[in-house]
Amino acid sequence: MSIDTERAQQEKVEPPPGPVSLVRAELPRWAPYGILVASLVVVGVLLAVTGGFSIGLFVFLSAVLFGLATYLVSRVVEGARKATDRLVTIVVTVAFLIALIPLISVVITVVTNGLARFDAAFFTQSMRGVGGANDLAGGGYHAIMGTLIITALAAVMSIPVGVLTAVYLVEYGSKSRLARAVTFFVDVMTGIPSIVAGLFSFALFALFFGPSIRLGFAGSVALSVLMIPVVVRSTEEMLKIVPNELREAAYALGTPKWRTILKVVIPTSIAGIASGITLAIARVIGETAPLLIAVGITTGLNLNPFANRMATLPVFAYYSYAAPGVPREPFIDRAWTSALVLIIIVLVLNLVARLVARVFAPKTR
Amino acid sequence: MQQPGDRIFAASARGAGILILVVLAGVAAFLVIQAIPALVANPADLPGGKNIAVYVAPFVFGTVVSSAIALIIATPLAIAVALFITHYAPRRLAQGLGYLIDLLAAVPSIVFGLWGLAVLAPAMLGLSTWLNTYLGWIPLFAGPVSVTGRTMLVVGVTLAVMILPIITAVSREVFLQTPKLHEEAALALGATRWEMIRMSVLPFGRSGIISGAMLGLGRALGETMAVAIILSGSSIITFNLISSGNSSSIAANIALNFPDSTGVAVNTLIASGLVLFVITLLVNSLARYIINRRREFSGAN
Numbered sequence: 001m002s003i004d005t006e007r008a009q010q011e012k013v014e015p016p017p018g019p020v021s022l023v024r025a026e027l028p029r030w031a032p033y034g035i036l037v038a039s040l041v042v043v044g045v046l047l048a049v050t051g052g053f054s055i056g057l058f059v060f061l062s063a064v065l066f067g068l069a070t071y072l073v074s075r076v077v078e079g080a081r082k083a084t085d086r087l088v089t090i091v092v093t094v095a096f097l098i099a100l101i102p103l104i105s106v107v108i109t110v111v112t113n114g115l116a117r118f119d120a121a122f123f124t125q126s127m128r129g130v131g132g133a134n135d136l137a138g139g140g141y142h143a144i145m146g147t148l149i150i151t152a153l154a155a156v157m158s159i160p161v162g163v164l165t166a167v168y169l170v171e172y173g174s175k176s177r178l179a180r181a182v183t184f185f186v187d188v189m190t191g192i193p194s195i196v197a198g199l200f201s202f203a204l205f206a207l208f209f210g211p212s213i214r215l216g217f218a219g220s221v222a223l224s225v226l227m228i229p230v231v232v233r234s235t236e237e238m239l240k241i242v243p244n245e246l247r248e249a250a251y252a253l254g255t256p257k258w259r260t261i262l263k264v265v266i267p268t269s270i271a272g273i274a275s276g277i278t279l280a281i282a283r284v285i286g287e288t289a290p291l292l293i294a295v296g297i298t299t300g301l302n303l304n305p306f307a308n309r310m311a312t313l314p315v316f317a318y319y320s321y322a323a324p325g326v327p328r329e330p331f332i333d334r335a336w337t338s339a340l341v342l343i344i345i346v347l348v349l350n351l352v353a354r355l356v357a358r359v360f361a362p363k364t365r
Numbered sequence: 366m367q368q369p370g371d372r373i374f375a376a377s378a379r380g381a382g383i384l385i386l387v388v389l390a391g392v393a394a395f396l397v398i399q400a401i402p403a404l405v406a407n408p409a410d411l412p413g414g415k416n417i418a419v420y421v422a423p424f425v426f427g428t429v430v431s432s433a434i435a436l437i438i439a440t441p442l443a444i445a446v447a448l449f450i451t452h453y454a455p456r457r458l459a460q461g462l463g464y465l466i467d468l469l470a471a472v473p474s475i476v477f478g479l480w481g482l483a484v485l486a487p488a489m490l491g492l493s494t495w496l497n498t499y500l501g502w503i504p505l506f507a508g509p510v511s512v513t514g515r516t517m518l519v520v521g522v523t524l525a526v527m528i529l530p531i532i533t534a535v536s537r538e539v540f541l542q543t544p545k546l547h548e549e550a551a552l553a554l555g556a557t558r559w560e561m562i563r564m565s566v567l568p569f570g571r572s573g574i575i576s577g578a579m580l581g582l583g584r585a586l587g588e589t590m591a592v593a594i595i596l597s598g599s600s601i602i603t604f605n606l607i608s609s610g611n612s613s614s615i616a617a618n619i620a621l622n623f624p625d626s627t628g629v630a631v632n633t634l635i636a637s638g639l640v641l642f643v644i645t646l647l648v649n650s651l652a653r654y655i656i657n658r659r660r661e662f663s664g665a666n
Contacts, residue, residue: 085557092453095445102526103469106480164381172378182382185389191649193587195616199638203395211631228385258374286473289589289620296624314475321479322594339476346471
């Protein structure tokens with residue numbers, strides 16, 4: 001045993017051959033790119049030879065080979081820790097690219113399929129009397145109007161309630177029990193599934209008008225349930241970041257609290273509030289399930305949300321796709337065009353929200 | 366001293382807060398009222414002819430399975446994406462990339478449904494066949510492979526795409542809150558970037574990741590249209606993810622059957638909606654609890 005230890009000690013103290021280097025070897029900067037190109041070429045040639053070439057397989061195998069090759073080369077030259085670091089970098093980057101695939105794919109699919117009927121007729125005609133030989137015409141005019149009316153009504157109900165609640169939470173409630181209860185239940189409301197909101201609205205109206213009630217306004221109520229918590233949350237965040245000095249300055253000038261809120265606090269944060277409200281509208285305008293339950297669908301134009309069924313874009317898209325007439329194709333085309341219009345509306349609302357937040361932000365100079 | 370204007374304004378603000386509580390109480394109350402006829406009805410009158418629990422069970426199963434698949438796929442991906450945006454992407458691009466992922470959250474669910482059926486389902490046929498051929502001994506992939514691609518697996522992947530931006534957004538926020546000094550200390554001790562992330566960012570952000578995943582789970586549980594469009598589900602319980610027989614989800618079952626239902630069938634659907642409401646309520650409350658607990662103790666705010 002003692003001999004063993006001695007030998008080990010002797011081996012340990014033995015100086016390494018040559019001068020001691022304090023710097024680990026490092027791969028040159030071009031190495032990752034070189035390995036990437038090499039893996040692409042190798043996989044491409046292999047697939048071409050075996051004959052089973054497909055884009056998905058090519059990209060997948062190249063990524064795997066790239067990761068493995070980088071890890072091995074780096075491990076040999078730079079050591080295990082650096083190699084793991086490089087491997088993780090590749091994995092994280094690939095994960096991000098994977099996450100982009102659905103977004104790009106959705107946009108491409110909807111645009112290519114939706115452009116076929118993205119014409120004047122779609123925006124000027126309803127589905128009344130469309131069928132049989134008439135089938136190629138027909139559009140989503142009634143659905144677009146329905147979506148706009150129902151969403152506008154929902155916004156009219158949600159915005160005052162949401163903003164006032166946020167004002168209460170930030171300016172009046174502070175730590176009271178009511179404020180804590182409201183905060184908790186707003187969080188709970190954020191998680192209500194949209195279809196449950198639709199069922200609630202239906203149950204409410206069915207209690208008064210009987211179980212066959214379908215009403216544009218019922219849809220607005222359902223959307224409000226979904227929209228109010230979003231408005232409260234975003235407005236609350238915005239009011240919270242208004243500096244207290246502004247409020248105190250107003251109080252010092254003898255301004256009553258409600259005028260301070262209306263003239264100082266809200267104007268300071270109006271950009272953020274408006275942006276949050278726009279995002280909330282964008283969130284509910286694409287909701288399908290609650291409208292399917294509470295509003296139903298109709299073929300003609302109905303501009304009165306307080307009587308009878310209304311058509312809305314998402315529900316119109318759903319029924320055109322899920323229960324098409326004969327022949328099928330015009331219905332499917334209209335479904336895709338509805339989806340395209342819906343995506344455009346949502347994207348525009350998102351852009352507007354960002355622009356509002358940027359343009360009307362309080363000047364810091 | 367209070368002016369009348371002050372009193373009116375304070376009262377209306379407080380009234381709005383109370384209104385929210387009333388609305389939420391209304392949601393629960395009206396759902397219960399409308400669900401009661403289904404609970405007390407003669408079981409023979411219900412759809413399926415059994416009692417309400419037997420009716421709802423397969424849909425609860427379908428809801429849980431589809432959400433579980435979505436969560437298993439989306440969580441690691443979302444963590445990686447959040448890490449990429451916060452710690453790997455060039456600083457100048459990072460915010461723009463964040464917007465790009467947020468856009469994914471803005472796409473309406475009906476569009477994801479159409480996309481899932483038209484693009485994803487055929488695209489996943491190859492993978493399903495491969496899984497069946499090589500992993501067919503696992504009951505999940507027992508097959509036979511559905512030729513239409515309208516399977517639980519496709520639904521799970523679609524849901525994963527839909528909840529990815531939620532989990533990413535929450536994780537991104539907490540990753541950004543990691544104390545800079547922790548990160549710099551790790552780097553100064555010679556840690557590589559990954560070692561720094563493993564030692565300072567991930568432990569700090571763990572509860573954020575968990576709560577983000579729970580919020581995503583809540584969304585997946587309640588997701589309606591994507592499931593309703595893609596899946597041709599029925600009231601069976603099966604673990605087979607890639608064949609043509611699938612358990613439907615609660616929300617999808619309501620959406621598919623509600624427009625044509627009358628009488629006690631409507632009440633039955635509302636009762637199942639109540640079950641969904643309770644499940645999502647539990648999941649979301651748990652998520653909020655985790656978030657709030659962290660907020661109190663971390664001192665990050």
